[in-house]
Amino acid sequence: MELSIQLPQNFKEQSVRDLLEQEWLVPRKVRHFLRIRKNVSVNGEPALFHFLVKACDLVTLTFEPEDYPRPVQLLGDPTKVTVLFEDEHLIILNKPAGMKTHPNQPDENKTLLNHLAAYLAPKNQFPYVVHRLDKETSGAILFAKNPFVLPILGRLLETKQIFRRYQAIISGNLSKESLTIRKKIGRDRHDRRKRVIDERKGDMAITHVQTNSYDKEKNRTSIYCILETGRTHQIRVHLESIGHPIIGDPLYHQNPKGRLMLHAYELHLAHPFTGEMIVATAIPGLW
Incomplete structure (x- = not known):
């Protein structure tokens, strides 16, 4: 390379x-x-x-091949890849709802990482996970296209130099134009899939919420969220904790119907080598 x-x-x-x-x-x-x-x-x-x-x-x-050994990755379906931005070093995709970001077992081949590996294979390139989205969440997600840039992107993420804005539709009328939720999140001792508010042992999580519009007929509110921290299920747990769970949430809504209405709407970052500001906007599908 x-x-x-x-x-x-x-x-x-x-x-x-x-x-x-x-x-x-x-x-x-x-x-x-x-x-x-x-x-x-x-x-x-x-x-x-x-x-x-x-x-x-x-x-x-x-670089020689032994400098960065390439992991083994099963190839998926390249037609399932929707590109928002791509260059030699990184790629931003619009992830569909209901698709895992990466496999958890070596024989899986239907995750976004598998499909991206198939998309990049003809270019003799390989994808590396920078961050993840929950299976039920759709929207903009960033991958590295070589192992060299991966730690640089990881540092940008860790130092909060990658901006992400989420769109969600929640139950009820969120009357405030904006609010910030500061609550610690920990594991649910009774359900390994879930997270809970745990002010004693949890990790601090901060979510900024901005109201977009209220649908009186359906009694639901469209909002935007910006994360100051990146805890598992953070937006979902925080919104449920204030009495406004995300519609369609199979874990945190008492009456989930349809898909989880959570979408990674925007992703911004300065390119690690050129300094160019990259703005990727992922338009959600049918809500």
Whole structure:
């Protein structure tokens, strides 16, 4: 695998070593092999690790197969992939409701990761999970297209530099225009599938809610949610805890009908190499 990356115009001059270790999070073992094999070049010339790189330099890295062993992944159906954004390093898809993000067993081949692996196979590329959506949740989801960019995207997610906005339809009339739910979430001791509000042992979770519209005839409210934390089932548990469960929620609604009305509507991030702002909007299907 060979990657060529042009450093952005606002790049701060630093050594090749710092670029690989601090900026691009290349694992120590892989950095070692890049160095001893002389597999780093800058503007077409071999570069030692103490060399300085600056804005607009073209950095080329050549990896051997053993640097990043490719996992075994069964191929699914490429026609089930809906692309919102794609380039050499990452891809954003519109995940259908009712489809798992990734397999939990080695013989599964009907998850979004399997279908994406089939979509990328003709390009000799392979997908890597950056984050996940619940099986019942639809919408925008980000994958890495190579193992090199995966830890960089992971850091963006961890440092809250990837913005995600969800759309949901909840039971009842949420009269407030906006509110923030701050409640700790833990595991349900009686049902391993579920999470519960647990202010004593749970992990802090923060959800910002904005009202969109109220349907008086159906007695339901359309809302948007932004997560400040990323706990399992966070939006679903928080909304149920204030008496407005998401319609169709099979775990947290007393009378679920139809699909779970939760959709990852927008995903924003600055491209890890170019700095370009990527905005992916996933239009929900029939609610």
